[in-house]
Amino acid sequence: MARHRMLMFGGSGMAGRWVDWITGSFGDRAEIVGLVDVAPDVLESQGERLGLDSSQRFTDTATALASCEADFVGVATPPQFHEQAVVGALEAGMPVITEKPIADTLESARRMVDAADRTGLPCAVIQNYRYEPNKQEVVRLRESGELGRLQHVIGRYACDYRQPSSWGKQWRHDMDFGLLFEGSVHHFDMLRFLSGGDCETLVGFGWNPEWSSFRHFSSGMYLMKMSNGVHTFYEGNSSAAGITNCWHNEYYRAEFEEGSVEVWGTDQVAITRVGQDHETYRAPTLTWDNHQHLFAEFLDWLDGGPPSATRIQDNIQSFAMVIAAVQTTTDGQPKQISELIA
């Protein structure tokens, strides 16, 4: 099968890791033929590494989309730049895989969903944490019914980002609602995934402790009712000091009719059944995990396979939870996701 030619938006940060994964694991299926980055040093170093000549390196979106001959586009720039690249690529006839969060505003995300609907082209969103062994194991346990029915799921994220710039880049410490847009979008998506329902109603609070390194709220607690009757609860804390549950070590607990399932790390699972000893084990490994699963799934889609589970038309549900959390934090009122997505 022919290799798919890829135009890549972003060359360092998370985008640099995309380049490593695409070239290191999927070189037989995809080839980066164009690179867009606003930072000249990144464009030069990553362009050299990929063997791209000056006609394949771009500093602006429109020129790249008009002149690069590619079969699909990858976008791993900060959220406020996603729309121009994603909508532009779809309208130029190229499928897209893009980083979370979909965008920086609901209006922008809606325009991106509209473009995917209008063009009918594949558009997938990265939600890497779903593809960790123990998250897959929780879903397997729920679907098997071996612990009976599920009533609620608790999720905890807690990172010690009390120092300026400790969360990757300073822009995360300076933006409004950084916890929700950059962090919780993963955890809200996970609560959908683990519970098996979409969010119907969301209510909660956000705040910024006095010792926070963030300009805006670093912390929040949100309560959700899902479409299948399961309830979920989320504790998010980017000013954590004691017990941390940072990236790839978030803690989730699912309460079933006949026992509790806890997961932490990427593969740790603990099951406590009524009247039985606590059982801990490691979930089975996956062929591809995290981003690499999503790249494999997306390339399969391009080759005629099924659509990605995290296609934009579905993942707008997770992004709408972020918007609902922003709104309830602001006005203290419960939010209906259907009103945001309609």
Ligand SMILES: NC(=O)c1ccc[n+]([C@@H]2O[C@H](COP(=O)([O-])OP(=O)(O)OC[C@H]3O[C@@H](n4cnc5c(N)ncnc54)[C@H](O)[C@@H]3O)[C@@H](O)[C@H]2O)c1
């Ligand atoms: N899935 C995950 O686990 C995960 C982890 C970290 C970041 N992310 C996401 O990845 C995206 C990028 O985050 P980051 O921390 O790597 O950002 P970053 O600030 O490091 O930027 C990434 C790259 O994009 C370039 N860039 C910035 N603006 C651009 C533009 N307008 N056009 C072209 N290139 C541009 C930068 O120069 C840089 O090389 C965000 O959407 C973020 O939420 C996802």
